[in-house]
Amino acid sequence: METGTKSVKPTRADELADAIASAARSSERLAIRGGGSKDDIGRPVRAAAVLDMTGFAGVIDYDPPELVLTVGAATPLCEVDALLASRGQALAFEPFDHGPIFGRAPGAATIGGVIAAGVAGPRRLSQGAARDHLLGFEAVSGRGERFVGGGKVVKNVTGYDLPKLMTGSWGRLAALTQVTLKVLPRAPMQLTKLVAGLEIPAALRLMAKAMGSKAEVKAAAHIPWSAKHDGRSVTALLLAGFPASLEARGRMIDALIDTQERLEPMEDAECAAFWHDMAVAASLGRARPLWRISVPASRAAMIGEALQLAPQDQLFDWAGGLVWIAYEGDAVRMRAAAEAAGGQAMLVRAPTAMRENVPALHPRLPGVAALEERVRRAFDPLGIFETGRF
Amino acid sequence: MPILMPEPDSHVLARRSEIVSALRTIVPGEGVVDHPDGLKPYETDAFTAYRQPPMVVVLPETTRQVAAVLRWCHDNAVKVVPRGSGTSLSGGALPLADAVLMGMAKFNRILEIDYDDRFAVVQPGVTNLAVSQAVEDRGFYYAPDPSSQIACSIGGNVAENAGGVHCLKYGLTTNNVLGVELVLMSGEIIRLGGRHLDCGGLDLLGVVVGSEGLLGVVTEVTVRILPRPETARALLIGFATIGGAAQCVADVIAAGIIPAGMELMDRPAVHAAEAFVKVGYPLDVDALLIVELDGCAAECEDLIAQVEGIARANGAVSVRISHNEEERLAFWAGRKAAFPAAGRLAADFYCMDGTIPRRRLPDVLQEIRALSERYGLGVINVFHAGDGNLHPLILYDANVPGELERAEAFGSDILRLCVRVGGVLTGEHGVGIEKRDLMPEMFGEDDLKQQERVKCAFDPAQLLNPGKVFPTLHRCAELGRMHVHGGKLPFPDLPRF
Numbered sequence: 001m002e003t004g005t006k007s008v009k010p011t012r013a014d015e016l017a018d019a020i021a022s023a024a025r026s027s028e029r030l031a032i033r034g035g036g037s038k039d040d041i042g043r044p045v046r047a048a049a050v051l052d053m054t055g056f057a058g059v060i061d062y063d064p065p066e067l068v069l070t071v072g073a074a075t076p077l078c079e080v081d082a083l084l085a086s087r088g089q090a091l092a093f094e095p096f097d098h099g100p101i102f103g104r105a106p107g108a109a110t111i112g113g114v115i116a117a118g119v120a121g122p123r124r125l126s127q128g129a130a131r132d133h134l135l136g137f138e139a140v141s142g143r144g145e146r147f148v149g150g151g152k153v154v155k156n157v158t159g160y161d162l163p164k165l166m167t168g169s170w171g172r173l174a175a176l177t178q179v180t181l182k183v184l185p186r187a188p189m190q191l192t193k194l195v196a197g198l199e200i201p202a203a204l205r206l207m208a209k210a211m212g213s214k215a216e217v218k219a220a221a222h223i224p225w226s227a228k229h230d231g232r233s234v235t236a237l238l239l240a241g242f243p244a245s246l247e248a249r250g251r252m253i254d255a256l257i258d259t260q261e262r263l264e265p266m267e268d269a270e271c272a273a274f275w276h277d278m279a280v281a282a283s284l285g286r287a288r289p290l291w292r293i294s295v296p297a298s299r300a301a302m303i304g305e306a307l308q309l310a311p312q313d314q315l316f317d318w319a320g321g322l323v324w325i326a327y328e329g330d331a332v333r334m335r336a337a338a339e340a341a342g343g344q345a346m347l348v349r350a351p352t353a354m355r356e357n358v359p360a361l362h363p364r365l366p367g368v369a370a371l372e373e374r375v376r377r378a379f380d381p382l383g384i385f386e387t388g389r390f
Numbered sequence: 391m392p393i394l395m396p397e398p399d400s401h402v403l404a405r406r407s408e409i410v411s412a413l414r415t416i417v418p419g420e421g422v423v424d425h426p427d428g429l430k431p432y433e434t435d436a437f438t439a440y441r442q443p444p445m446v447v448v449l450p451e452t453t454r455q456v457a458a459v460l461r462w463c464h465d466n467a468v469k470v471v472p473r474g475s476g477t478s479l480s481g482g483a484l485p486l487a488d489a490v491l492m493g494m495a496k497f498n499r500i501l502e503i504d505y506d507d508r509f510a511v512v513q514p515g516v517t518n519l520a521v522s523q524a525v526e527d528r529g530f531y532y533a534p535d536p537s538s539q540i541a542c543s544i545g546g547n548v549a550e551n552a553g554g555v556h557c558l559k560y561g562l563t564t565n566n567v568l569g570v571e572l573v574l575m576s577g578e579i580i581r582l583g584g585r586h587l588d589c590g591g592l593d594l595l596g597v598v599v600g601s602e603g604l605l606g607v608v609t610e611v612t613v614r615i616l617p618r619p620e621t622a623r624a625l626l627i628g629f630a631t632i633g634g635a636a637q638c639v640a641d642v643i644a645a646g647i648i649p650a651g652m653e654l655m656d657r658p659a660v661h662a663a664e665a666f667v668k669v670g671y672p673l674d675v676d677a678l679l680i681v682e683l684d685g686c687a688a689e690c691e692d693l694i695a696q697v698e699g700i701a702r703a704n705g706a707v708s709v710r711i712s713h714n715e716e717e718r719l720a721f722w723a724g725r726k727a728a729f730p731a732a733g734r735l736a737a738d739f740y741c742m743d744g745t746i747p748r749r750r751l752p753d754v755l756q757e758i759r760a761l762s763e764r765y766g767l768g769v770i771n772v773f774h775a776g777d778g779n780l781h782p783l784i785l786y787d788a789n790v791p792g793e794l795e796r797a798e799a800f801g802s803d804i805l806r807l808c809v810r811v812g813g814v815l816t817g818e819h820g821v822g823i824e825k826r827d828l829m830p831e832m833f834g835e836d837d838l839k840q841q842e843r844v845k846c847a848f849d850p851a852q853l854l855n856p857g858k859v860f861p862t863l864h865r866c867a868e869l870g871r872m873h874v875h876g877g878k879l880p881f882p883d884l885p886r887f
Contacts, residue, residue, distance in 0.1 A: 024872075065640035066747050066778075088646055118588070129588060131596055132565045143872055147840045148833070151814040153745045154558065155777040157551045157600050158815045158825070158832055159859065160841045161564065164596020173592075185646035208506040214529075214620045214686060245689030252686070294588040298506040321507075321587050343586050361590050367580045372592045374847035379840070381872050 011055030021144030032171035035108035042389035073112025094121030118168030121279035122219035139174035142380025173379040187240035194263035207319035215252040224311035281324035295343025398488035437481035444485035461577025474546025480822025514545020533560035551600030553818030558776035571610035619684035628675035628708035635677035652776035663724035666731035736785035744808030745817035779817035
């Protein structure tokens with residue numbers, strides 16, 4: 001997001017509502033911005049004022065045994081993580097800070113940005129996505145009206161599930177002021193089983209087998225070319241839980257990989273660092289355009305085959321269901337390869353010139369695109385939030 | 391106050407035979423039912439206090455037929471009420487006198503099972519349990535397990551975002567559905583989600599799940615399947631006070647344990663269930679808690695010891711631990727029989743479904759007892775304690791004049807109480823018609839209008855399942871209106887629908 005200098009920073013919901021209503025009156029577009037960690041995603045924005053949401057930060061309610069946390073949308077993700085960790089809890093969908101993907105310092109990402117972008121890390125495979133953990137919210141629509149969606153308890157089906165719509169809406173429906181999240185206990189122990197030297201198809205089969213086993217694998221990833229392992233591949237299976245359980249489940253995993261080249265498992269800090277690097281596709285470097293492809297896991301190898309990628313160009317997370325690809329070639333070819341595999345490709349990082357021409361989000365089929373448009377107009381009839389970024 | 395449905399449109403009623411003929415050109419043979427005897431089975435769902443025979447029933451067999459019926463009804467301004475197995479407890483499938491009832495029972499095939507990517511593609515009329523049965527020989531199952539699972543359909547589960555006793559750990563329907571094929575009221579067929587985890591764009595799938603048949607008719611569902619846990623064990627714990635049981639639940643979660651299920655029954659529920667199934671429930675307790683743990687055997691063994699310690703620290707007066715499947719199922723037998731047991735205590739019972747913050751449980755139960763005395767109607771309480779979902783069963787006799795109305799008023803007071811303590815009107819049964827008029831207790835006018843605008847994006851003529859969920863029907867044109875300075879819309883380049 002690149003915007004002009006004009007910026008408005010409300011600190012109360014009624015001020016926010018006034019700011020949006022006033023933008024509507026003066027035919028001005030607003031680019032909603034939290035910490036700015038994802039500014040470099042999407043088409044550069046010029047013709048919009050910045051709606052600075054950082055005034056809506058702070059913890060509103062947290063009662064650990066209720067498994068519910070309510071915070072201001074601009075509360076930094078790192079503060080949320082630290083607060084939950086202090087009570088032995090966590091956001092199970094493992095949201096991460098996009099800053100480092102773009103060479104920015106970590107720490108800017110906000111929880112509202114995490115929700116607006118639907119950010120989830122490696123454990124999304126077993127624990128669900130951001131959408132599965134947003135229980136409720138407060139927001140101001142493009143009509144300049146304050147409204148709420150969902151509730152503040154872990155089980156609720158009252159009315160439409162607007163929290164799902166807000167998650168991943170990239171600031172195109174409403175400006176979030178407050179979010180209520182389901183939180184879960186942090187596992188007391190974690191352990192990553194490692195296998196070296198598998199080809200991609202064999203790694204995908206192993207991960208599918210592990211996910212179909214009773215070992216309750218939390219995350220599964222494959223790195224086709226690992227610098228740390230002299231350029232060999234590494235396949236990683238994460239187990240987390242109570243010690244007695246981990247030991248028993250570790251044996252189930254070992255039984256699946258006994259013929260392979262087993263490496264020493266990783267624990268504690270090493271384990272956490274490995275999965276953090278996986279979340280931000282660190283091993284693909286920052287020099288090349290970065291794509292994120294969601295695909296049925298069993299077909300994940302097809303994209304690299306179609307584009308004739310080298311092992312160094314791709315990473316497989318979510319047991320293959322998420323493929324990160326560093327690729328300098330044609331975006332049309334990339335999207336065709338993703339579609340042929342039954343998936344879709346999001347352009348996460350690219351030089352400005354490429355972002356001007358290539359939409360970040362995978363294009364929708366016409367019927368769905370038209371319906372999405374109607375839903376966006378239901379929240380933002382005048383298109384106040386349509387900055388052209390997506 | 392009785393729940394009023396929208397006034398039937400006499401022009402539509404006058405065209406009934408024309409409508410029946412038109413439907414017969416789309417769905418041949420016995421797929422269109424118009425004889426009064428044939429309509430009778432469709433006049434209510436499991437919210438049986440309200441009955442209304444539909445104008446006509448159509449039972450399509452293909453997505454094309456669904457699309458053609460909806461398109462014809464759309465073009466002819468005829469309302470449509472979709473129906474799965476008719477097990478809704480909130481009246482979601484209650485027919486309208488001037489509407490076509492679209493039954494989806496013939497969509498009963500499992501289309502594809504993929505064990506590598508762990509999903510099943512099923513038609514919406516397949517029952518919830520049938521999905522688990524289809525994959526059980528490979529050690530898999532479908533996690534959401536509403537108590538009606540032998541009868542309720544996956545399409546209905548999607549419409550209602552059905553839950554079950556294992557929600558805290560495994561989620562509701564919405565957390566276990568990957569994609570749907572959906573027919574809009576216009577007859578347009580679209581696909582939302584897919585066979586992969588994240589789809590980018592707006593999460594339209596997320597808002598369709600739980601939309602109670604107001605946004606579209608689902609014709610195919612892709613659900614996640616999971617490997618069945620190695621084992622499951624349960625504890626049956628008696629407490630002298632509700633407060634002790636509630637604290638035990640909070641402490642289990644605070645210890646980092648997420649049980650597969652945690653169910654609480656109050657004293658009247660325990661007595662009713664024991665009298666019915668005689669499984670040896672302790673009768674000298676004020677609260678009985680079932681805690682089920684699943685996973686690998688070593689984990690269950692470890693956690694059972696931890697939960698037992700927590701229970702004793704909170705004054706448990708009795709603790710039993712299952713050592714085999716037979717014992718585990720016996721612990722559950724009473725809880726699962728709570729509804730029929732209530733049926734023996736009174737001619738009728740009315741099942742409520744609010745969710746509350748768990749910490750408020752002791753006060754809420756006390757207040758429900760007070761309400762019970764005030765209304766002169768008995769109540770027994772069963773409770774999904776892990777996720778705060780209350781199911782008070784109000785006992786009444788519909789043949790006694792005024793009792794149904796008293797039961798409804800009592801129920802409404804319970805739901806108002808749930809909202810007042812920070813909870814919600816419904817945890818898993820849906821709003822339907824039952825809680826429709828209570829929606830303003832939880833949502834303000836602008837909140838409800840914003841939800842209705844989403845409805846308008848899917849069904850601008852508001853022909854699909856009208857009269858459900860929203861207490862007041864606004865016309866979409868009225869909802870879309872926005873006061874704009876000088877009467878001019880900004881951004882003329884934007885497409886508008």
